[in-house]
Amino acid sequence: MLQVSNAEYYYGDKSGGGFTGINFTLQRGEIFCILGPNGCGKTTLLKCLAGIFPLDNGTIALSDQTTTATGIGAMSKFIGYVPQQHQPIFPFSVFDVVLAGRAPHLQVWQSPGAADREIAEVAIESLGIAHLQNKLYTHISGGERQLVIFARALAQQPKLLLLDEPASHLDFGNQIRVLHLIDKLAADGMPIIMTTHFPNHAFSVATRVALMKHGRFLETGTSEQVVTEANMEKVYGVKVRVLDIESMDNRKICVPLYI
Amino acid sequence: MRLKFILLLIILAVLFLVSFMLGKYPLAITDVFNALTGHVFDGSKQEITDTVVFQIRLPRIIAAIMVGACLAISGAVYQGFFRNPLVSPDILGVSSGAGFGAAVGILVSGNGAFIQLSAFVCAFIAVAAAYGISKVVKGNATLALVLSGMAIASLFAALISLVKYVADPIDQLPNITYWLMGSFAAVRNNDLLFAAVPMVSGITILLLVRWRLNVLAMGDEEAKALGVSTDKFRLLIVVCCTLITASAVCISGIIGWVGLIIPHIGRSLVGPDHKKLLPVSGLLGAIYLLFIDNICRNMLQIELPIGILTAIIGAPFFIFILAREQRGWF
Amino acid sequence: MQIANWKKVVVTVIIIVAVGAVIYYHSPNNRGQQPAVAVSETRVITDMFGRQVAVPKSINRVLTGGPVETQMVYLIAPEKLSGLSIEFDGKPPFVNPPYNALPYVGGWGGTRSGNYETFIASHPDVIMDGVSAGIEDRQKKFGSIPVVGVDCGKDLLLNYQPAIEFLGRLLGAEPQAQELSKFYKEAMSYVGDTVAAIPAASRVKVYCAEGKNGLSTDPKGAWHTALLDYCGGINVADVTAKTGHGMVDVSLEQILLWDPDVIVIGRGAQEQLYKQIVNDKSWNKLRAVKNRNIIIRPVNPISWFASPPGPGQIIGMYWLVHKLYPAQTAQLDLNAKIREFYAKFLHYQLTDNELAELLNEQR
Numbered sequence: 001m002l003q004v005s006n007a008e009y010y011y012g013d014k015s016g017g018g019f020t021g022i023n024f025t026l027q028r029g030e031i032f033c034i035l036g037p038n039g040c041g042k043t044t045l046l047k048c049l050a051g052i053f054p055l056d057n058g059t060i061a062l063s064d065q066t067t068t069a070t071g072i073g074a075m076s077k078f079i080g081y082v083p084q085q086h087q088p089i090f091p092f093s094v095f096d097v098v099l100a101g102r103a104p105h106l107q108v109w110q111s112p113g114a115a116d117r118e119i120a121e122v123a124i125e126s127l128g129i130a131h132l133q134n135k136l137y138t139h140i141s142g143g144e145r146q147l148v149i150f151a152r153a154l155a156q157q158p159k160l161l162l163l164d165e166p167a168s169h170l171d172f173g174n175q176i177r178v179l180h181l182i183d184k185l186a187a188d189g190m191p192i193i194m195t196t197h198f199p200n201h202a203f204s205v206a207t208r209v210a211l212m213k214h215g216r217f218l219e220t221g222t223s224e225q226v227v228t229e230a231n232m233e234k235v236y237g238v239k240v241r242v243l244d245i246e247s248m249d250n251r252k253i254c255v256p257l258y259i
Numbered sequence: 260m261r262l263k264f265i266l267l268l269i270i271l272a273v274l275f276l277v278s279f280m281l282g283k284y285p286l287a288i289t290d291v292f293n294a295l296t297g298h299v300f301d302g303s304k305q306e307i308t309d310t311v312v313f314q315i316r317l318p319r320i321i322a323a324i325m326v327g328a329c330l331a332i333s334g335a336v337y338q339g340f341f342r343n344p345l346v347s348p349d350i351l352g353v354s355s356g357a358g359f360g361a362a363v364g365i366l367v368s369g370n371g372a373f374i375q376l377s378a379f380v381c382a383f384i385a386v387a388a389a390y391g392i393s394k395v396v397k398g399n400a401t402l403a404l405v406l407s408g409m410a411i412a413s414l415f416a417a418l419i420s421l422v423k424y425v426a427d428p429i430d431q432l433p434n435i436t437y438w439l440m441g442s443f444a445a446v447r448n449n450d451l452l453f454a455a456v457p458m459v460s461g462i463t464i465l466l467l468v469r470w471r472l473n474v475l476a477m478g479d480e481e482a483k484a485l486g487v488s489t490d491k492f493r494l495l496i497v498v499c500c501t502l503i504t505a506s507a508v509c510i511s512g513i514i515g516w517v518g519l520i521i522p523h524i525g526r527s528l529v530g531p532d533h534k535k536l537l538p539v540s541g542l543l544g545a546i547y548l549l550f551i552d553n554i555c556r557n558m559l560q561i562e563l564p565i566g567i568l569t570a571i572i573g574a575p576f577f578i579f580i581l582a583r584e585q586r587g588w589f
Numbered sequence: 590m591q592i593a594n595w596k597k598v599v600v601t602v603i604i605i606v607a608v609g610a611v612i613y614y615h616s617p618n619n620r621g622q623q624p625a626v627a628v629s630e631t632r633v634i635t636d637m638f639g640r641q642v643a644v645p646k647s648i649n650r651v652l653t654g655g656p657v658e659t660q661m662v663y664l665i666a667p668e669k670l671s672g673l674s675i676e677f678d679g680k681p682p683f684v685n686p687p688y689n690a691l692p693y694v695g696g697w698g699g700t701r702s703g704n705y706e707t708f709i710a711s712h713p714d715v716i717m718d719g720v721s722a723g724i725e726d727r728q729k730k731f732g733s734i735p736v737v738g739v740d741c742g743k744d745l746l747l748n749y750q751p752a753i754e755f756l757g758r759l760l761g762a763e764p765q766a767q768e769l770s771k772f773y774k775e776a777m778s779y780v781g782d783t784v785a786a787i788p789a790a791s792r793v794k795v796y797c798a799e800g801k802n803g804l805s806t807d808p809k810g811a812w813h814t815a816l817l818d819y820c821g822g823i824n825v826a827d828v829t830a831k832t833g834h835g836m837v838d839v840s841l842e843q844i845l846l847w848d849p850d851v852i853v854i855g856r857g858a859q860e861q862l863y864k865q866i867v868n869d870k871s872w873n874k875l876r877a878v879k880n881r882n883i884i885i886r887p888v889n890p891i892s893w894f895a896s897p898p899g900p901g902q903i904i905g906m907y908w909l910v911h912k913l914y915p916a917q918t919a920q921l922d923l924n925a926k927i928r929e930f931y932a933k934f935l936h937y938q939l940t941d942n943e944l945a946e947l948l949n950e951q952r
Contacts, residue, residue, distance in 0.1 A: 050484040076486025083480060089342045090476055090531035100474045103485045108492065111470030111534060149481075156485070283706035307709065310732025315705045321609075369722030430722055437701035444705065447726055455609070459602060466598045561695035561702040 001191050002026040002160055006058035009048050019045050019215035022058070026160070026191045031182060033202040034195045035227070036212030037236055042195040043084060045212075046162045049193065050081035062160065076104040080153030084164040086145055091136040094148050098124055101155030116155075123154035128177065143169040150178065161185065163194035167201060179205050199227045199240075199254040211235055227254060263528055264535075267542040271324070274549055278320045281557050284311045319443040321451050323552040324545040326443075326511045327521075329458055329503040331544025334518030335525060335536050336465055336500050339476035340493075341401055348504040348518035351408035351497065355415035356385025357508040362422040362435045369430070374438075375450065375509040382505035385411050390497055400493070401479055441512035441566045443552050454506040461502035465537065468495065472533040516569040517544055520577040527580055547573075637755055638721045638738030645714045645735075648760055652708050654718040654727075655698020657741045660891050660899040661752055662717065663688070664769055664934040666762040671711050674698065675897070679889025683937045683947070697727070705730045715759070746815045746902050749773055769934055773903050776926075780906045783917055784821035793913050795822035796844055796877070799855030803862050803872075804844075805836040813895035816902050817853070820909040825849045841871055851884065851913060852877045855896065859885045859949070884912050885949040890935060904930040908948075 003025045010018030019041035026032055034042050047053050049060060062078055080101070088097075101123070102116040112120075124130055127147045132140055137148065146169045153161060166182070167175040183205050186192055196202060202209045202223045209226040211218045213235050219226050232240045232254065239257040244250045279291050286308055294312040299305065333348040341350065349355070360381025364374035389404065389411040396403035419439070426432045474487040475496075482488035504518075525540035548565075551572060555563045631643040649669055653659045656675035663670055667688055674696035677684045694711065695702030698719050708716060709731065716731060717739045718724050728736040739755065742748025750770060757766020795817055799805045807813040809824040817824055825847035828837055852875070854862050863885060866872045877883060886894040886905075893905030907926045911918045924944060931937050939947065 047480065050480075051486070052480045052483040076484060079484070081481075081484040083484075086478060086481065088477065089344070090339070090526070092473065092477065092531050096473060096532055097477060100477055100481075100485060103471060103474045103487050106470075108471060108495075109467040283704050284710040306733055310730070311706060311709060314730045314732060315709075365722070371723060371726060430720060433698065433701065434720075434722060437697075440701070442701060444701070444703075445723070445726065447729065459606070463598060463602050466601075556704055556706070560692060560704065560707050562704045564701075 001028055001063060003061045003063075004049070004058070005061075007045070007048065007055055007060065008057035009044060009053055009055050011044075017041060017044060017215075018056075019212075020057075021216055024210065024217070024220065026193065028189045028191055029186050030191050030207045031186045031205050032191075032193045033206035033209045033223070034193065034212055035197075035199060035202060035209060035235070036195075040212045040235075041215040042212055043164055046081070046164050046193065046195060050079055050162050051076060052081075076156075078159040079162060080156045080158030080160070081162045082146070082149050082153045082164060082166055084168060085142070086149055088137050088145070091138040094129070094132045094135050094137055094140065095120065095124070097137050097148055098151045098155050101152035104156060119157065120151075120155045123151040126154060126181065127151045141169075143171060143174060146170060147174065147178070150181075159191075161190055161192045161194075163192060165195055165197060168197065175201075199232065202227055203252045203254070224252065227252070264539060264542070267539065267546065271542055271546050271549075274546060274553075275320065275324070278549060278553055279312065279316055281553050282311065282316055283557065283560065284315075286311060313448070318446045318448050318451055319552060319556070320549065322443050322446040322510055323549040325451065325454065325458055326507040326514065327517060327544035327546070327548030328541040329462065329507040329544075330514065330518040331521035331525070331540040331547075332462055332465060332537055333500040333504045334544075335522035335533070335540040336469075336472060336496060337518075338522050339472045339531070339533060339536075340496055340500075341405060342476055342479070343405075344523065345519075346405075347515070348500065349412065349513075350405060351389045351501070352385040352412035352415055353382045353501055353504045354508055354513045355412045355419065357382035357505055358439050358513060359385075359415045359418045359422065361438050361509075361512075362419050362426070365431050365434045365438065366422055366426055369434075371447070371450075372453075375453070378509045379505050381415075382508060383501060385415050386497065386501045390494070399479065400488075404497075438512045440564050441514040442555075442562065443511055443565065444556070444562050446510055450510045454510045457502045457506045461499040461506070462541070464495070464499045465503075468492075469533040469537045472496070472537075473531075476531065476533070511565075514548070514566055514569060516566075516573045517548060520573050520580075521547060523577065524580055527583075634737070634759065636738040637740040637751065638724065640724070640738055642735045642737055644737065644759070648714040650711070650713045651760070652694060652711060652713040652716050653739075654696040654703065654716065654720060656696070656897045657698070657899045658717040658719045658739050659696075660901065661739070661741065661749075661756055662760070663891075664900050665753065665756050665766050666760040667936055669760055669762075671713055672708075674703070675891075677890035678892060679887075679947075682890040683931070683935065683939065683943060684890045685937055688936065709734065717756075741899075746819055746898065746906075747777075749900060749903070769900075769903075772930065772933070776903055776906045779921075780820055780910045783910055783914065784819070787821055787914060787917060792821055792823050793850040794825050794847065795851045795853055795913070796825050796847060796849035797853045797855060798862065798866065799836060800838075801862075803852075803854070803866055804841065805838055807895070808837050811836075813898060815898060816894050816905055816909060820906060820913055822851070822909070822913050845871075845874060848875060849877050851882045853894070854883060854885045887947050887949070889947055890937075900934075903934075 005023050007022040008020040010016055017039060022045060024032070034045070036042050044053070048055055098120045099112050099116065102112045102119065106112065124133055127150055129144065129147050129151065132144055132148065137145065140148070146166065150166065163182070166178055170178060179201060182192055182194070206223050208220065209223045210220045211226050211231055218235070219231065227242065229240055229242050232238065241255050241257060243253050243255060245253055279295065280288055290304065290308045291312055294305070294308045330348055337346045337348055337350055338344050357378040360378035361374050363381070364377035389408040392407035392410070393400065393403040396407070423432060423435055426435055471487050471492065474485055475482045479488060521544045522536065522540050525536050525543055529535040529539050551568050552565060555565050555568055630646055632646055633641055633643050636642050650671040651662050651669045652672050653662060653674045659670065659674040670688070670691060672694035673691050674694065676693050677689070682689070694707050695704065697703050713734060716734060716736045718727060718736050719739055719741055721738060724736060724738055737759065739752055741752045750773065753766050753770050753773065757763045797806045797814060797817065799807065806826045809827040814824055826837070826839060828839065852866070863883060866878060866883065872878050886892065887908070891899055891901040893901045893908060904927060907921065907923055911921055911923045927944060928939055931939050
């Protein structure tokens, strides 16, 4: 479905931020979770996948049975991207922001019609933020904005979702609801790449996990294989314990030792 | 929205008709009406009425409407495009480019059409230079464009000073100075016909793509991810805005403030959605400049410089709007 | 589903174009009928830009496009002037009724403040236009009112003759024009001969102090100092080779280096600038200030020197050459010349007090 080979991108020279030698493939319904410390290149990688920055080296190929797309305009029809933070300038309404997700499906001179509005409404419903619909995007909280942008990505009806720390600004309830939504989307066949700071989120949804540091994947595998006590200490520099919760189907949980 | 739009349309229509009745030459309403509808009436009176209505009032009324609409629309587009509410239509150096072109035109020939053509061409050269320079800068394309626009604008401003320095003080210098100050007094009917083609085509294209501007206004990376911020689309926007701003500057000289404040007033009326904002800004700009120009030509026996009035009347109004606005701008 | 937007825009554009077309269709050029012009009452003349213009046989109301044209008409046929493109200067301006009540209508020569409708509403017989660029466009705006090109020349001082003759003929004021012409020619030759007799070594060095603090000046060769050049003064500010307009800023140090013999104070805040200069310690180091060789340019009712240069320079010539070279012009009865010029051409009898006031001699 998605094939990334030898991808490399640096902001400036190699001492600056960026990544190199990234290889992976992604199948339908997979949730690929990228873990790594601040500045390891996770976000940059997602931005390159989303077509915001062009790769310095390597290729990204997206195939959907019949389509192979590599240009920015063409990719945008297939890739939904939810950035970590979004700084709004003009007071657009939440609905208008979600509606913007329809852009890749419209010709340059077209504006959204009734069908597009319906799609946007469904996306808003699915994130449970119908009550925000007519509010101004500048007046809602950071977490609410993250949900709105998620809705916009859904309105885009993408073939692949890129989520940059989708839970970082959310309250506890919304975190769980978003993870649940991610799980459901994947179950319907949507491939998802997400970055996260919470190893526990990897345990709960990821089908595959990559550990990233200094712009490289250190290790790729299932969450059980990758999120280990040794690996966590290696990338984050903190001692953790990974425990099984017997009362909950042997679910794994990662607990820091110091606090 | 629809109601506000229709209301503005009615205001413009009424102001349009009223403007024909206003002027330092006293004309009866019936005579103006007869002249406009092509009725033939009493000879010598008709002759002078025709001159006043068709040679003096008509061109400047139409020009004020066209220029106001163009400046306001390109201001609104650029503020969204650059995601910066402090941007005005001449951000990429179009005004100083046009000013330089006009100054050179005045220097080498007094011909009005040549001056306008030269202004138009140099406006495009300035913007093309700014756009070209921004392409060689790596990083944020929007920021690069603003910075290279500023550089080009000051370069052309310096070139204008240079031309003024060598210009003949009797014939050419006052022409250059007053061209730069902006005025509708000298607009000719032919100017309007020539300017109408680029203006109408530029505005039509901008209106057609206006929904996409929303996406562009929401954020650079988002716009890229949604496939909107392509080089092609950005170029289209810059070309159309330059087309209409340059045509406006060509027939009226440099008139500030309109392109900066009208979009704000538009946003306070209908919000930032460009689907509504562009038509409303266009109407507001037309109404505003027509209103100001009526003051310019009616308040005193002599003409008042429109550039000064747009600021004197616009600035307090703008501050009032900002202070009243609950929604916030940033 | 998206067609609506596209349609709306196109329909709007079509409506706008259609409205424009209807108005254009109704405009007079498309009506196929020309207004009847009473040919019998007009004559065709060639104006000073070489244009053929039909003007009324008798011209009684005149408006002008710029200051110089206003002043020329005021000198030659003041009763025909129906508005001013430059206001009479000075307090008091020494202008008698009814001319002191003439309205200021602006123009497009100096300031671009003329309102076409104000001009038409004043029902002038002709409009004198000193700027050739765009004159045909203005003719269109004025319709059947003839716009007549009057070229007062670029080196104004040396070139008044053709304009004086042309205006005399056009306005039917030949005798007055001939008088002015005679006075002008006499002044030119008197000043020219006087200056020619002065050896280069004894020419005086002059600094023209302008601006608020006197540190702006019209450099040598500037349009605004043509009178100074003709009257044999050496402009010390030989700072740019450029001809034309544009004051330059200079430093006091530079002026000290030049050490002019005479300082001419520009129009504007003359009184104040004079006081400022004589009371300032640094300025007092200058020879011209120590000797009180400071002269203020008369401006009532029209400027004698420049800003703007105009026919006031005709009397200004006598005055300046006398101020610069009193010994060489001892025979000249300047006061009589001034009285004559004012009586004949500015239509005002100066009293002794007024004359002193005009020359700023009361201090």
